[in-house]
Amino acid sequence: MTSGDLITLLPLIALTVTPVVVMLAAAFYRSHALALALTLVGLAATIVSLFVAATRTGRQVTPLLSFDTYALFYIGLLTVATAAVAILSWSYLQRRHVHPEEYYMLLLTATLGGAVLVASTHFASFFLGLEILSVSLYALIVYPIYRDQFVEAAVKYLVLAGATSAFLVFGMALVYAETGTMTASGLAPILSAGLGGQDVVVALGIVLILVGVGFKLAVVPFHMWTPDVYQGAPAPVGAYVATVSKGAVLALLLRYFWPVSLDTGSSLFLVFAAVAIASMVAGNLLALRQDNVKRILAYSSIANLGYLLVAFLAAGEQAAVAVTFFLVAYFATTLVAFGVVAALSTPERDAESMDDYRGLARTRRWTAVAFTVALFSLAGMPLTVGFMGKFYVVTAGAGAALWALIIVLVLTSTIGLYYYTRIVVAMWVRQPDENADAVGAAVGGGSAAVLAALTAFLIVFGVYPAPLIQLIERAVATLP
């Protein structure tokens, strides 16, 4: 390792130092404001260090990590999303009179895990990154410990994530034992062969690894935990699980499969296609009968990952751009949606019942506007970035002639309209419920600013997405 490598590693170093600083500061002087400030400074430093590292891109630092523009782009995305979550968490935690300082430390370590994942080119960094991310999440979900449901959600997540980590590491071991490779490039020819005609042990190893990945992405049939955890976790953590955690794993998947060209008849392709279809169908259908906004968002995210897999299966550069674009759109949209839930939550309970949103347009006009824009973006309506994202995914699928998948996507996203519009109707058409114990806290200044900025993002890049597309094209072009 040379001093040049250290410069390349700067983003990771910044993400490592910041939680330590936050923790030490909390040890000497407990201040919520200080913790948030240090966190934001650290995240800003990470962003700055990305530009420094960008001057020497394409570097492989040890066999474990590759800092190409692709990795830097994703680290940037994760960092910005973390900053948004941190600000949204502020008023959420502030109202609850818990000691919130370590919360930010956990948020930062989780992001560090995500950053390792997006740069990973080796099983070791893959597993390390995933564990750093997961272990931080266990604690984050249960952080405001005063409510039983948080504990329940955390235990559920802990048990399932622990089990799938075991699957993952066992799968890696099997692949290594048979092939002697642990690198992404070494894995490519094995993946290209699909699952058929291979050594059973290797095939089993790959399946086990995919189980681990599938669990993190919460695609069907590994989705069972999502609604419970989304509902049980504090709203800002829900936002984090839905975006950063899934996004990092998907970026990793995209990188590992980048050199792989799957034959559309191979069993590996069929497995992915089946998972994609099952996720789109189950996600959208299960959301129909929900009355809990957090659970609706959970099922909607299952469906969205299904859409993403369609673009992922299309393979090729356009597909990688499509996946990344959709992911950026999904990040922004999900952050707004969960941000609204978090902002309206009171210390007693989160604003998760459909009734909490009745007449929101009358009581909090701008919050309702932001939520409406986010819901329309999730539904893929024009003028929002969600429309461009879905359009891009369908384009990628059409380019690869995946007609069956696209038709399922189209039909299921039409079903999706129904439950998104239900929330919209609740906000705009229904009257506020006077005598219910309506939640609806005042939206804090920081949250309002984040929501406004993200909503503006949804609309601006929904109308004029060209700059974002060009940026993503540049990032994806550096994949080996």
Added chain:
Amino acid sequence: MILLWYILIPAVAAPLAWLVSRSRPDLARWVALAGTALPLALVTWQWVSQAGALKAAFVAHGPGAAGLVQGTWLADVHATWIAPLGISFFLAEDGLTLIMLVLTFAMGLLAVLASWRGITARVGFFHFMILWTTAALAGVFLSLDLFLFYFFFEMMLIPMYFVIALWGHERRVYAAIKFFIFTQASGLLMLIAILALYFIHGRATGVYTFDFTQLLGTQMPSGTAFLLMLGFFAAFAVKLPAFPLHTWLPDAHTEAPTAGSVILAGVLIKIGAYGMIRFMVPLFPQAVYDFRTIGMILAVIGIIYGAIMAYAQTDLKRLVAYTSVSHMGFVLLGIFAWNTLALQGVVVQIVCHALSTGALFILVGTLQDRIHTRDMAKMGGLWAVAPRMGGTAMFFALASLGLPGLGNFVAEFLILVGTWQVSRWAAVLGAVGLVVATVYALWMMQRAFQGQETHALRFDDLVPRETAMYAALIAALVVIGFYPQPLIATARQTVTAAQQMTAGSPLSPEAASAAQTMIVDGATADDGQ
């Protein structure tokens, strides 16, 4: 640049109306009035001043015009938008666009006027939505980039959804969601077809573009072309609406507030006809020809079924809604006949149906505001109470049944004559629809306005604002009924160009088409020269 104004004026007026409503709700109405009247004035001025240009374009390119070539547009805007995907901001205007724009802004204006007293809740937000719809509709009719077209096509869904869901009648949420899902699902099918076309063209030529003029004439296997055509047909048939995809329409039209019904019936469903003439048939002439028999059967079923269903209604507004299904059947019939006479009939039908049905919806709306019911069983003898209203209703009912001397007669007659040359059975069965139309129109008059005055209802007759609206609509229908030439002449170039684009297919046997051109244009060749 004038084309941008058509979209921008209502688009800018929309947030303005919302903002001013916070301090002065009534000001929002005036903003909305200006936001629709101004582009209406602009487009009318353009029509009048460009009448010569339209004629010149037609004469210069004649019946042998090469189609949508640059020189034949009245105006266009071309800018890159999303370069990586070959998407451009491409607006262009020809005669048909001009007619559709006039219709859009006129109906927008009517919608604002018709809600002057009726809408009292969330006035600013309401006019925001109406203006937004107007802007998106203008965009739909101006776009020649297929992505842009789809963009606007989807964009008008949201405001329309809100208009129905927020200010509609009893079952408004159900109707709004049904409308939204039907349109969105079919629109996505069209998107798949657009994308397939994009890739087929891109692979063949290396140019990936959504530009309609470049995609025209893309070669592909006939099976593929048929599937893609079905994708477009699904979207436009839902909009039109064609049997059996019409079920959203009676709900949406009935539950929407008056302004919503006017825009839905006046402009929104016309997108189906416009899209077929502009995009579907020129892109896939052979596939449309192969589909012709089924299309015509659906059209005839729509005509007769819509008329019979209209007759069976007790809800006055639902009755009017079902007449739309019937009238739009004629439009579908004319499009599948695809000869000059039929297409000219389609254009006239688009305009006249908007005027007559729009008026009927406003009439039902004013009636409901006064007597708080749409149930015809609770009416009867209303003519005696409100003679001006009764007379107006009589006029539009007669227009709807296709009385000679009014525009609707010209339209349906032209369509049936055009269809006769292609399929006699379709023309005969379509004509049966006219008979049923007479039954439902007169039956409606009988139940609502004639007969015994049983319920002793007392209410005010038309006020001057309403009288003025109806007078304008009546005048327009009478003028078109006696002198449809200006309308036909404006659309002539588009119709000829669209036929030229399909010249190579059996859809347009050229000899026959040229002969018909002579028949109609022979009568009007000297007009305006």
